[in-house]
Amino acid sequence: MVNPMLKELQEVDEHTIGVAWELGKRAESTSYPRVSSLAQLTERLQKAAHAERERLLGYFAGERLQGICAYFWDPKERYAQTTLFLIERACYCDTADGFLSVLRSHLEGYELLIGVPAANQRAVSYLENRGFACVEASIDTRWRGGPLQQPRPAIGVESITEADFAEYAVFHDRYALPLEMYWHSRNVARELERFRILAVRQHDVVRAGICARTYPGGAEIVGLFTDEQNADVIEALIQSLLQRLYQEFGALNEVMYFIAEGSDLELRAAQKAGFEVHDHYRCYRRLL
Known part of the structure; x- marks a missing residue:
């Protein structure tokens, strides 16, 4: 390793889990997801330690573990993202610098994304001082059951299937590409079986759509796009998606929906459907 205080963790013991749990509970030391x-x-720790394109790092002061970084990378997209970036507040800069040094040597030329809660001001200040740009400021909302509207x-x-996905993809990318979203149509197509996509047409042309990625026990809405800001259409898309998920999977643990700050129509529509504000999210990006 570049730094003798840094170790790649290839096994996950109870002590590592305990430290990660304590750091993850506190706003000043936690990260996203x-x-x-x-x-x-x-x-998540076990996956990072053993998956082919993931890695788990620990930062130690002597025998004391004071930071944990888990990340994955996508060679096709030249893209990397942390899944854990948990660091004690008192030693934030040194620990984060150590993690970034390893990431830079491992993935030079990749774009790195790090997500943190807005309340973690230590992380926000550090990332901005290290040249990261804030590329997303969102309201993290969650639906955890309740009456379906x-x-x-x-x-x-209507549902979008594999047969008409190519048509929907043109509409999707009109919004996803300018926003530099990871889930543009090409990446959605790579995992299409996991996505549930609904659309609204006008004169046989897709004018609005919602796209959600499913996983065991839940789903995440990764995009809601409309050509016109119409509250009725936005509400119909969100409500129809929840119904579709329930009909197919039954009761889910949660559905996540990150809504850009300032998108008041989306937020009101989500809350009307039963979503509740969970947190405020910041995503930072920099070229390694």
Whole structure:
């Protein structure tokens, strides 16, 4: 390793899990994606330690573990992202510098994304001082069950299948590419079986759509796009998606939906459908 205080962790023991859990609970030391249980945290740590394109790092002061970084990379996209960036506040700069040094030597030329809660001002200040740009400021909302709202029948919402995905993809990329989203149509197509996509047409042309990536026990809305800011259409898309997910999978643990700050129509529509504000998210990006 570049730094003798840094170690690649190839096994995950109870001590590592315990430190990660404590750091992850505190706003001043946690990161995104947040973890909601020890079981979820343990699974994420184990995956980072053993998956082919993931890595788990620990930063030690003597025998004391004071920072944990897990990350993955996508060679096709030249893209990397942390899944854990947990660092004690008192030693934030040295620990984060150590992690970035390893990432730079491993993935030079990649774009790195690091997500943190807005409340972690130590992380926000550090990342901005190190040349990272804030590329997303979102409201993290979650739906965890409750009555399903009925969309207005006058708004025809249809499912997008593999057969008509190419047509939808043109509409999707009109928004996803300028926003530099990871889930542009090419990457969605790589995992199309995991996505549920709904659309609204006008005169046989897609004018609005919602795209959600499913996983065991839940889903994440990765994009909601409309040609016109119409509250009824936005509400219909969100409500129809929740109904579709319930019909296919039954009760889910949660559905995540990150809404750009200032997108008041989306936020009101999500809250009307039963989503609640969970946190405020910042995503930072820099070329390694």
